[in-house]
Amino acid sequence: MNRSVPEFAVVGHPNEGKSSVLSTLAEDDSVRISPMPGETRECQTFPVTIDGTEIIRFTDTPGFQNPRKTLQWMQEYHGRDEELIRDFIIAHKHDPAFHDDCHLLQPILRGAGIIFVVDGSRPLRNTDKAEMEILRLTGCPRMAIINCKDEETAWLAKWQTEFRKHFNSIRVFNSCRATYVERIALLESLKGIDQELQPVLDRVVTAFQDDWQQRNQQVSEMLLELLEQGLGYSRSVLLKSAADEEQLREKLHAGYVKSISSREKKCRERMRNLYKHNIFNCELPPHSILKEDLFSDRSWEFLGLNRSQLVMAGGLSGAAIGAGIDVAAAGLSFGIFSAVGGLVGAAGTALKGREFLSGTKLLGMRLDEQRLTVGPVKNIQLLYILLDRQLLFYSHIINWAHGRRDYDRLPGNTENLPVKVGFTAEWQGNKRKVCEHFFNSLQHREGYDLPGARTAMEQLITEELQEISTGGGC
Ligand SMILES: Nc1nc2c(ncn2[C@@H]2O[C@H](COP(=O)(O)OP(=O)(O)O)[C@@H](O)[C@H]2O)c(=O)[nH]1
Ligand SMILES: [Mg+2]
Incomplete structure (x- = not known):
């Protein structure tokens, strides 16, 4: 040999x-x-x-x-x-x-x-x-x-x-x-x-392990970027007359949804390539939560933190908690964006005053003199949901053996999902602290150091990927 x-x-x-x-x-x-x-x-x-x-x-x-x-x-x-x-x-x-x-x-x-x-x-x-x-x-x-x-x-x-x-x-x-x-x-x-094979196979195994870690590192960097750009996203437009406001809000939202969707899609594609799924597309199971849109009710219901974790995160500000209705909207069924397309256009007037429905709270939309500004994202739940969606996809892709060609045979997610199916709701307070710090740094809040928060966040993601690939997780 x-x-x-x-x-x-x-x-x-x-x-x-x-x-x-x-x-x-x-x-x-x-x-x-x-x-x-x-x-x-x-x-x-x-x-x-x-x-x-x-x-x-x-x-x-x-x-x-x-x-x-x-x-x-x-x-x-x-x-x-x-x-x-x-x-x-x-x-x-x-x-x-x-x-x-x-x-x-x-x-x-x-x-x-x-x-x-x-x-x-x-x-x-x-x-x-x-x-x-x-x-x-x-x-x-x-x-x-x-x-x-x-x-x-x-x-x-x-x-x-x-x-x-x-x-x-x-x-x-x-x-x-x-x-x-x-x-x-x-x-x-x-x-x-064969004893003689040992040294060379030792090198092979080490090379496989190092390569895997490198791939995980690349995913981690990619996810950090997704979070930074998806949560830190901000755009503003000039408001020429008050009558344009509704339409401009809608346009800003649509721009945001498009931007984040394309970033999520790119991450998934890169993951497929990194884990060498070049030919077959490793289809998601029919009822996978990952088939849902980011802002669908089901995504917000089954992914991210649960309600009490969110309250603890301070992700729901005093005002939001006071407003009761926002707590429900932000934490649980949060179909705001699916509402934006249909509802704001069709029944805009009926919704006036209920700004959470147009995503105002989520995106921190504000009217500043003559400019309407969207972002950065105000609701930390989006960070957890984005992460869950990518981590679940990662788990799907790394566990799809290359020899598997049959899409129907193996069981996937079922329709009867438990309360939360992602990874982040399982995270202890220390991990959630890292996320909160990172989230607050993205908002340029005083007293938060962005480079440090980034490093900690990246490390958290890397460790999570390692854990998922060595058998932990969902
Ligand atoms: N259910 C199941 N089918 C398998 C498994 N391994 C191979 N097959 C199927 O068995 C058939 C023959 O597999 P293949 O790898 O081409 O066999 P080969 O002729 O020995 O190379 C294919 O249809 C495979 O999809 C397995 O572990 N489980
Ligand atoms: Mg063969």
């Missing part, structure tokens, strides 16, 4: 999930996965590069075509052990009955380690035993992966017992659900298949 760039060949019976496992392990959604057995007839190598340097490569192979006869030939072979594979290929390369077997042995011949994939939700058959025996005869370092395509676990113990006879390492790994942590754990256990 080339010790600087290790290669692993993913082998097994057709349709067991070889390509799916490879796709997930290599975070590469260009790997062809097919419900039809036997579609892959040639090997294809997928390098994993980090910062432009190849660090490991995985080779997808056709499934075994004629394992029993291949094994028989190998058992009757009288040549030298080291030449077994080479001689098998020479003897069969022109025989169409062994086409796939010859091809799948090629990477093994050049020294690749073996990852044998089986679907552990079905019973063991004799052909499986033949395949394992062939791999054992190659003498190459090898591990077995049990990729359960169905929920059935009755056969798992049998598989494990059989595998112990033939493999140096065994792992259960679901190609459609494996997370970052499980990918790393799998790479770690590859070390166990």
